[in-house]
Amino acid sequence: MRITKLHATPVAVPFRVDEVWAFGRRRGLISVLLEVETDEGIVGIGEAAAYPSVDVVLAVLRGLEPLVIGEDPFAIERLVRRIDLVGTWHHVRASSPAIAAVEMACWDIVGKACGQPLVNLFGGRFRDDVECFYYVAAGTPDAVATEAASATKHGFTTCYLKVGSDDPRNDIARVEALRDGAGPDAKLRVDANEAWSPGEAVRIIRELQRFHLELVEQPVSGRALPEMAYVRERIDVPLLANEASWTRHDQLAVIRAGAADVLSADNQMDGGLLNLKRSAGIAEAAGLTVVKHSLGELGVALAAAVHVIAATPNFRYANQAYGSLLADDVTDGFGGGAELYVDGRVPVPDGPGLGIRLDPDRVNRYSELYRTDSGAFAFSDPAALSAAHALPKL
Ligand SMILES: [Mg+2]
Known part of the structure; x- marks a missing residue:
């Protein structure tokens, strides 16, 4: 062929x-x-x-x-x-x-x-479905609480919220609303996307610890592994590497630096599905778990990753997915929309190959x-950049 x-x-x-x-x-x-x-x-x-x-x-x-x-x-x-x-x-x-x-x-x-x-070409079914988080949009505290309650109502166990806003008091109010809306049993994951300096990260995360976070994702620069290790030693929440962890080479460096408790892996950022499996193997050898990262994906890329994750034991945390944010998708019944998820889990498609079809x-x-209208879909918002255009913000 x-x-x-x-x-x-x-x-x-x-x-x-x-x-x-x-x-x-x-x-x-x-x-x-x-x-x-x-x-x-x-x-x-x-x-x-x-x-x-x-x-x-x-x-x-x-x-x-x-x-x-x-x-x-x-x-x-x-x-x-x-x-x-x-x-x-x-x-x-x-x-x-x-x-x-x-x-x-x-x-x-x-x-x-x-x-x-x-899934049968990547090791066979270790699990029949793949857990994903519910992406709670960072709106007003009331909106965050409403979305978090919806996540719990739909059976999701893990809520994800972006932090790292221009004023950390907004982050703290949103995480409080997230806990209120999601309830006491939900796992809460926050992602600062490198917004904080090490000192600020320690201070803010210690304040957020009262909301019983599951993971804190990339609180400081992913290019400064000693700073990640510094923060990790001073907080009581496991640290998830993301911007530090794009490729297998990065993941190995994070492990050597003792800079994270959990690694993210992204097949889009490291050349494909074989390397996603390899990333999980590197993490497994270091005794770490791994989380699938998403740059934003529709049902095609989601299905591809789901097959590999279903065949790989140490994807132990809820994985990143955009289904809870998307209004629709391009596939025939797979991808966007919270209705795909059963208790926060995506079933592994049964059909040959990816097992999905484009609609x-x-x-x-x-x-x-x-x-x-593509301009409206790019990451841009002058208002969102009003306070800080540089890393770290604080
Ligand atoms: Mg992230």
Whole structure:
């Protein structure tokens, strides 16, 4: 079997409520859907997060074409190394989501050709469904409490909230509302996206500890591992590395520095599903658990990760997903919307490959929305950047 064509389609799908983080706001997410065609008629589906932008993803995909067309989609290790080394794309991060989409589509082709769901190609079902958190949008305290109550009502056990706002008193009020709304048994995870200096991080996290946090994610710069270790030694909440933990190489450095209790791993930021499995193996060897990170994804990328996570024991915490924020999706019954989740868990698709199909009507609708209104879906909000444009904020 040979790859004959790559076909990329950017789509913009709205959120129910705006996503707000330490440095911006967006009202939906943009992904690039990828269809990889073969000479035997099997078409594999992939998805790249629009990271750092759609233009970069599309440019990388164009650059990959001569390295990918004519190759065997079963020879995935060889194909990724051909891209990395022959194509000199091995400087991961900005080029990684596009490479990950090609790799994901190849796995879909392999699964479809074999008549097997991906989970069976990655070790088989260690679990039948994958737990995800409920992403509570950082609105007013009342809105946070309402969303948190909705999360608990829908059976989610873990709520995630962005902190790192310009005024830490807003963070404390929101986390208090999060606990009030979610109830005493919910697990609460907060993510500062590197907004704090080490001293401020220790001070704010100690204040937040009374709300019994499950994890605190990337409180300080991910580029300063000794500072993460400094904070970790002074707080009573496990520290989750995210911006410090994009690739396997980063994860190894975090482990060596004793800088985190839990590692995040992101197949989009480290070239694909095989590397997601490898990241979990690195963490397992260090006695650590791992959490799937998401740059923002639709049902295609979510399904791909769910297959690997279901086959990998040490994904022990609720994973990142955007289903609770998304108003819709591009797949046929998988992805966006809290109704996908049963008690906060995503079932592993049974069908061959990724086990999902694109819904042509939705793809058309959201590719049209990308063409007409993509600016509104990028991370940007001058008002959200009023106080601090630099790291750390405080
Ligand atoms: Mg994060």
